[in-house]
Structures are given as structure tokens and as C-alpha cells.
Amino acid sequence: MSNERPSSEKPEADDELVVRARTDRAAFGLLYDRFYPHVERYCRRRLFDRTIAEDVVSDVFLQVASHIRGFTGRTETDFRRWLFRIATNAVSAHLRQSLRRQELWDAAAPDKQLGRNWDTSGGSHPSQAGHDVLDWPVIYRAILELDERDQSIVMLRFFGDCSHEEIAEIVNATAGAVRTALSRTLSRLREKFNPTPTATEEIVPKG
């Protein structure tokens, strides 16, 4: 996996649209249409519950509408970074409320246990490799156990389609620190899903 955005569908740059959207209603509407699916997906993955996620998405775009005139970026990348920073802060603010966190925790597969095998077959389908397929509630619950910053990093990378550099700017860290945190976090997750790996289940680094 390169440091490009994980998604193969990289949005077409439209810097002019971003600049126009500061003062042009129609351009702002187009920008909304373009980015709503990305933000909705990110918030939905991070918050698990669709209704809660939609509330946060609403908050995010209302903030964007309020502040777009003062936004100083000139490129789509700038806007994207700004947008996901707002989204990440909004999600984090929501998660900081322990009651809500508990609700999400309970909602995320209360009866499911971690410890199922992570697919280590190097590309084959887990079921083909003879492992159980993990479902999202189980993964989500494991991610929810991470600290807030690590949650943000993992989610931005895999559901926000952000590069390491973009994540670094969003969480206010260096790209190196993001890579280190991401590696550590993925290792931890792997251990959670596969707590007692045997020698044959170890990942063999490729190329």
C-alpha cells in the first residue's frame, strides 16, 4: 500500500470550485455534493450508529457553511484537509462524552468477542483461508478501545481516504509520527483479533 490515498477513486482536483465556493452559492452546493459521501462515510464508520453519524455530519457541514468565507485555502486538497479536521474534531467531541461512548460500545456487538483470526493469508479471502470473517461491529469495538488520536488516524486512513501527510496535518502531528502510530495501532489490532498467533500465522513481509 503506498502513501497515496487508499481509495482507488481519487477525486478529481477542482481548485477553482473551492475558491468560488467561498462566495458562490452554486459552487458551494457542488462542493457539498462532492464531499458529503466522504464525510458521511467517515463519520458513520467512526460513530457506528447511523443516526448519530448523521447528526455529526450535519454539524460538520453547517460549520463549513458558516466559515467557508473565512477559509483561506485555495486548493481542493486544502479544503479536504480543513473539512476532515472539522469532522475529526466533531467526532472526537462526540466520543469524549463517556455516556455516548458507552452507548456506542454497547451497540457494537455486545455479545461478540474478539480473538477471531485476522486474515494472514496474504491476499486470499479469509473464508478461503479457513478463517472466520470478522464483522464490522467486532472491528469497531476494537477500534473504540484505542485512544482518540489513534482512532482518528486509523479511520482517516482507511475510511477518510487520507494520505499520511494529510492525516498529519489534520491531527497536528508529523507524517513520521502518524506512520509510527499507525503501525503500532495496526499491530495492536492484529493482536486483538489474533491473540495467540502460531508460527504459521505470522505475517511474512513481502518484497
Add this chain to the structure above:
Amino acid sequence: MSDLENQESEFSRLLQNVPFDDAGGEEHRQSLRERVLAEFDRHAASELAPSEPARPWWKHALIQGAEIMRRPIPRLIAVTTACLAIAAVWMVVPGGQTTAQAFNKLAAAIAEAKSAKFEMEVTIEGQPKQKIEALFLAPGRYRQELPGAVNIVDLKAGKIMNVIDSQKKVMIMNVKGEQKGQGSSDYFERLRELLAKSRDAKDEQYQPIGTREIDGKQAVGFRLDSPAAAVTLWGDAATGTPVRIESLWSGLPLTEVTMSHFEINVDVKESLFDLTPPAGYKVQSIDVDASPYQEKDLLAAFATACELNEGKFPESLDTAGVMKLVINFAVKKGVENNFSDEDQQQMMKQSLVIGRGFGFALQMPESAEAHYAGKNVKRDAKDSPIFWYKPAGKTTWRVIYADLTAKDVEAAPQVEGAKRLQNASKAKKPEAF
């Protein structure tokens, strides 16, 4: 393929096989679109309305702090605006000699001056030049008017009131620890004598710098270099009154102040110095320590800076170094969402602590040979020297370590990358953007 790429690929494969329920959402997207566009329209309309109060400068800066810090020109704006949190206080209470106090001495030195009007041009590092109309009324009262704001200073009452009309806010600063009974005559009485005697001045502190025509008057000039400020005085030799006073002040932020167009003993209304906040304005207050800087202030400043900077010392003891701390801290607090008045006040307090401490370091005389070596040093790096100087009259060096202990040692530490500090007499003038 790196280890991280392997890990990411593996996790991506895992997610690819996870069934997600992504149903729905279209209805929400459509309804939210209408609300969002309505919000866009509302802000567009409010921007056009002349009565709508502008977004507070500090909030604008902090909201966009992280974004701003990546670009050269906006970065200057960020520094400019965030700087004001410190500068607004510094300009009236820099911990020692203030512009207001300096003029107090000037006024006291000019026989029988009971009131005065003059203009100030203030250039704070990284900020646009500001023009201020200033009024003086004995004893020790000042009024500074600048676009959108008024500062009223009453040194006797120990209060400074900053009124921001655009935000309907008042900040009251209660000045504590000011030296009482301090003579106010020596510095500017000398000025008067020097101006009267023209080039015959013998005081070693003053260097005659010749004559120049300023505002249609033939003025004689003298320069005074002190650790606190480098001051150039231009006065009318015939009358002994000042024509222009140019000063470059040490400390944070580096500030140049030019006073001119003096009118002495003119009518100035008492009511202009009233410290009663305007009705309907929100009032905040803060205590400001105006006692002389001490080493303990520098220790407190380092401790505060480390708190703002995840346990690390600032990169440099200058405006840029401090602003980076403040803005990063504000951004980490999630100012996009909520940066309250309380947050602002807290930031102001922290800025004051840092300003005092760094002022101690930056206003040392050249002979102190002050050095800073805190860049990239963490607070827990116990034995690392981060700052050292030679106290006046001593042969030993005073060294402050990363754990914020201080010791007297025989020789100055040798640390790679240590930077020698410069006070105003050596510093470049601040650049406005």
C-alpha cells in the same frame, strides 16, 4: 514493500471482506443540503450588513490556526492577530518601562506639562503599522485611540481598560506590583537638558546624532541604548520640547514606537479617562504583574511554554517561537468548534506569564551574554542546560536546566546550536507585513 505498507494492505484486505450496512443516507443528504445552503446564505447576508459585528480577530486567527501556519502571508496574519493577545498588554505594561510610563517621564520632565496630545505609530513584529492618537493628563493618565478600540490607562489607580467596540467587550487589567515612589524625572529631565544644550551633552548614555528637519522644525537628535529599549530623541533645541521620539523595545513582541506631533498643555477632558465600562459591554478582568522582571519569571515562562508544547521547550525565545506555541495549543483545543471567552482569558494569562519571563531574558544587557539552547529539548531532560547568563557584577554563570533548576557555575555551558540573545539595541527593526 515496507512493514507499514504490509500492515496497511493486510488491514485493507480485512475491511474489504467486511460487510457494511451503508443503506440510506440519501434523504439526509438532501435535507441537509437545504439547511447547509440556508446557513451559507445567512452568513453571506450578515457579511453585507454593516451593523453586524465582525468576527473577533483572535477567533478568526485561531479558528484557522493550523491552516494559517502553513502559508507565509497568512502566517504573518496569524502571528499578527495572535500576537495582539500579548501585545495589547505589553504595549501598556511591558513589565518595566512602558510607552505610557516613558511618556509619563517625558511629560514630567517638561516643566509644568499637565496635559499633552501626540500621535503614535506602532509597529509590532509581523503586524501592520498602527496609528494611535494619544492623550496624556497628569497624573499618569493616558488614552490611546486606534481603529475599533480604545485603551485607557490610569497608572495611579493601577488600572488599564481596553474597550473593543466591534465586539462590545471590555478587558480591565489590574496592574499589580508596580514600583511605588519611583522617581519619574531622571530620564526625561535629562532629555530636556540635553535638548536644550543641544550637542553639548556629556552624558555617556546619550550619543548626539546630529540635526534634522522634522515636521518643519530643526531638531537635534540623541540616541540612548539601554537593555529595555533603543531610543532616538529628536527635540526642538530652541524650546526643549520633543519633536519625535523613536523607540525600539526589547521583549515580546519586538516593537517599534514612534511618537510625534506633540502638543503640550492643551485642553484635555477628564471624562476621556473615565474607567467605567460602557453600558451593555461584556467585562472581563485580569491581573497583570508589572513588577520588575526576575529569574523566577523566566522559570515560570518556561514551565508554561512546556505545558503548551507537550513538554518541550519552545524553538526560540522570540515572537515566532511563542506564537507557534499559542496557536498550536489553541488548535489542539479544537477551536473550530468552541473557543470561549474563558479560553481566551486563559490564553491571555499564559501569554502574560510567557511575556514576562521572556522579557527577563530579552532585556538583559549585552554583557550578560545570555544564551538559549532549549530547541528540541524536553522538560524531562534533567541535566540539559537550556538558558544561561552572567548576572551583573558576578564572575560566575547562572545556568537554568531543563528540569527548571538553576545553578551558579564557573564556566558557560558549551551546547551545540545555542543562540545568543539580542536586546533591542542590536535587534533589527520589526517588519510590518
